[in-house]
């Protein structure tokens with residue numbers, strides 16, 4: 556299937572951004588590794604990162620035209636603010652897994668609420684960059700069961 560990896564604001568700084576919280580792996584490392592793993596599982600992975608809410612919404616809409624079967628998304632801080640991103644994901648009817656590098660529940664209160672979690676297929680958090688691979692495996696399992 557065609558899969559889409561979305562990363563939200565400030566995740567382009569991964570590797571140098573608060574490494575004690577987010578680790579030292581760069582976003583390019585994560586994207587390259589995940590594309591390789593997706594291909595090994597027989598999928599094609601598109602990747603997109605933006606610091607702009609509307610650009611992420613537009614990319615979600617485009618995913619429907621591209622017949623994307625599953626979205627993996629780390630929405631960054633938009634997790635805690637964006638009804639627009641929630642509505643976009645619901646609007647295209649594409650299942651998605653929400654990913655966070657850090658354990659948001661061990662952090663500030665404002666990170667405890669997500670506008671996406673209750674409509675996500677699942678949520679993976681606190682496991683660092685490995686969370687992306689785990690999400691891919693889960694998406695693969697779901698897609699295999701459906702086809």
Ligand code: DQA
Nearest residue numbers: 629630631632655656657666
């Ligand atoms: C994050 C957690 C968010 O609260 C934060 O705003 C981020 C990254 C994570 O991956 O742990 O930008 O989504």
